[in-house]
Amino acid sequence: MSNKFIGQSIKRREDKRFITGKGRYTDDIVLPGMLHAHFVRSPYAHARVSSIDLDEAKAMPGVIAIYTGDDLADVNGVPCGWQVNFRDGEAMREPKHPMLIPTGSTAKHVGDAVAVVIAETKDIAIDAAELVMVEWEELPAVAAPADALLPDAPKVHEQFPDNKAFDWTFGNPIEEVDAAMEKAAHITELEFVNQRVVPNAMEPRAYIGSYDETFDKYTLYTSTQNPHLIRLLMCAFVLGIPEHKVRVVGPDVGGGFGSKIYHYTEEALVTWSSKQLGQPVKWTSDRSEAFLTDAHGRDHATKAEMGFDADGNILGLRIKTVANMGAYLSTFAPAVPTYLHGTLLQGLYTTPKINIDMTCVFTHTVAVDAYRGAGRPEATYLLERLMDLAALEMGRDPAELRFQNFIPPFDGVEQPGYQTQVALQYDSGNYEAVLKRGLEMLAYDDFRKEQAEAAKTNKILGVGFSTYVEACGIAPSAVVGSLGARAGLFESAQVRVQPTGKVSVFTGSHSHGQGHETTFVQVVADKLGIPMDDVDLVHGDSDTIAFGMGTYGSRSLAVGGSAIVKSIDKILEKGGKIAAHKLECAEGDLEYAEGKWTVKGTDKSISFGDVALTAYVPHIYPAGLEPGLDFSSFYDPANFTYPFGCHIAVVEVDKETGKVTLKRMIAVDDVGNVINPMIVDGQIHGGLAQGIGQALFEGTIYDENGQLTNGSYMDYCMPRADDLPMFETDRQVTPCPHNPLGVKGAGEAGAIGSTPAVVNAVIDALWSAGHKPKDILMPLTSERVWQAMN
Amino acid sequence: MQVEINVNGKARKAEVEDRTLLVYFLRDTLQLTGTHVGCDTSSCGACTVHLDGGAVKSCTLLAAQADGCSVTTIEGLAIQDTPTTMQLHPLQEGFKECHGLQCGYCTPGMIMTAADLLKRNPTPSEEEIRFALEGNICRCTGYHNIVKSIQWAATHTTKPEPNQQEEPIDADKHLFTNDVTTGEVVETH
Incomplete structure (x- = not known):
């Protein structure tokens, strides 16, 4: 099949909205009655919360609610998605990562949140947060990894006094490596630090939780790289709310670089709060908060x-x-x-x-x-x-x-x-x-x-x-599963051919700068032999896309694109049956190219659009074949x-x-x-x-x-x-x-x-x-x- | 307090708090959300707009300071022919032509800064472009294609050639070989 678009530097279709200021990032979204959240965070790397006094803050006009860790005793922490055990078999240590630090517990890094103030405006929330009086007992802290292993290092979690999450060894047995090194004529030795860096996507994280009582349904708008994964983690592990009652939307996202893969406490908190208050709740990180709370x-x-x-x-x-x-x-x-x-x-x-x-x-x-x-x-x-x-x-x-x-x-x-x-x-x-x-x-x-x-x-x-x-x-899901992943890492895609032959593609990959709206459409248009204008890509919405594992690890095209190709193969296979019936020939006599099925060696053909219409207006139609031309696929890489x-x-x-x-x-x-x-x-x-x-x-x-x-x-x-x-x-x-x-x-x-x-x-x-x-x-x-x- | 600011050619009157920054007046009061906030230290330039014709960081100015001034935001840069059609500014075209944006978050600020540069210096060197962008951070592009986009705009005052996708080139011979060379279109400018 000839490629018109694959391999070409097609200009990006998504650009128009970004160059005209019409991009729609989470913080750009305003919902009716929307409230604003601001967090009270630990100013210390390690400190016990002795008491929290909310009286003055609550009295401020415009403050709707203030929650502390004590209000969230029934809510789980955010989970970890991968388990690596100690080499001796001891299970990986997984301390709870709570939504908010309750009174009597310790904050474990600067920026660890102790309370959230929800108010009519962002300014009021910020002002009221200043009035939340937290009494802290400052404790010694450790920041560098090697220092954490020193005998007198401050303990991060009391129950794990050696500060180890797990240890691990891999490759050939150390004895074999030692023996090999003994034979070496030269050994190059290097001690170094691969320093901690901050991803710094230009769009700070932003979330809006919205609960609709009429339909008993939550919506979370989130600056994420993987809306479905956030939905799964938040519903199943944190809030215990039914997944089918939650819609997670990742609208335009201003860069991720990994930092927007993870499920963050603030996502669950705005979602939870929106139900408590019956109004949407927005939180947008400022840059200082991003440095303190985004994963490094x-x-x-x-x-x-x-x-x-x-x-x-x-x-x-x-x-x-x-x-x-x-x-x-x-x-x-x-x-x-x-x-x-x-x-x-x-x-x-x-x-x-x-x-x-x-x-x-x-x-x-x-x-x-x-x-x-x-x-x-x-x-x-x-x-x-x-x-x-x-x-x-x-x-x-x-x-x-x-x-x-x-x-x-x-x-x-x-x-x-x-x-x-x-x-x-x-x-x-x-x-x-x-x-x-x-x-x-x-x-x-x-x-x-x-x-x-x-x-x-x-x-x-x-x-x-x-x-x-x-x-x-x-x-490959089975491989990563055997290595401790608690999720599969496949991708899903649905290709829906409309009756007029126009095509909607639904992908579980999420574009936050990668240009999927162009690249994926190039693939689809070529595989189907139709113009790019006849194809649209939908991504970033758990209500319209069946499932998705999202975008990270350079996986979108290799895994998500492959899922799309699988669906296209199914479209062409079924389309071939319809075409053969219409052309009164055997399926094997047909070839598909340039957007039409042709009887080999003849000029008899039927176009993709005609087959699509036939699939939805199945008057002259193969016996036993279902109407419609719409296929979903899951692709799990080999x-x-x-x-x-x-x-x-x-x-x-x-x-x-x-x-x-x-x-x-x-x-x-x-x-x-x-x-x-x-x-x-x-x-x-x-x-x-x-x-x-x-x-x-x-x-x-x-x-x-x-x-x-x-x-x-x-x-x-x-x-x-x-x-x-x-x-x-x-x-x-x-x-x-x-x-x-x-x-x-x-x-x-x-x-x-x-x-x-x-x-x-x-x-x-x-x-x-x-x-x-x-x-x-x-x-x-x-x-x-x-x-x-x- | 009340401010009256001419924004993108329209007089806009509104009641704002004394402390309201221009960027929040644009974003929250006028819902012109193309102007972005990327930092809280006037360092990233995502909020760049034009104030009386010159580029400013709208997070560094109170709305009150813009009272009586004219502001142009990214939404006002193209010439709107009808409610749904517009003639893009050469910089907007250039950013699209040369893949000068990825996530798009820094883009409005980059374009507004570059528009100010080209007004002052219609034929900047690469070094002058890079120097002019010193106050704008992009985390996606490595600036390479942003520089090219501005160079493109400096040499184009009219609309670019139609998008390749309308006149596709047969790509078969390029695929599965080592010949798929990079960004040809970009390189020609």
């Missing part, structure tokens, strides 16, 4: 060792990491440092023995969960920092060292997938080619000459490499997908000030087949910026009391336009062999590969000038880089 990302403290033989072949990889979970276990948190991280430690290399020892700890900080890449950036950072450092230490070229250790190409069709030492089987890969292309774009030989010249000056140059593989298209690529950074470092300037950022990515190159490039660009952000600008700073000292846009540095160069991107296409579109996913790649490339480039620059740091703590501020040279 990364936060690992790691010691990693990679052993090489005398020729530079990798013999083994041994890792010990402490990962921060924050105060409570967020929805997917336990999976991130374990099955989304440990399973990626093979990287692109033939490393024969790998072991990771992971301890996941509670601290007095907001929860850490998946942030763009989720575990895979941490794995890539670890591997790629080791590779460039090993090359410097052994006097080898970092590109050559990689070529020597790469897994050879395999397409997953003729050659089998690659079985790693860490459980996963890669689907298809061609790793040498992306690095070769990256080196071409860099003009590597010329660069090294330039670098040698620059080393004599005050503006030194460095290049950093990063070649990554990631696991996307999350995920495997993860494995995009890969090569990111190369070139930096200039000012020797006098330590200031790093990113001169070039090269990215050659292989994300499988590409439906819309323009959108894929956009995804890569955005990922690169976030990965560069972590390397050079971003990172939380907690003081000794567990206070986040840079919790605003004045203080938390993110990349701005004049911090970044134009990106140099190219693409290779190795199709995914196990899904019908051959796609792998592009949402996270940029953020996964770029961070180590940038840090490696700065280290390379310093080595070129005779300084030999093994590591500089991210973000690589001028001061830290200067310190490394002085």
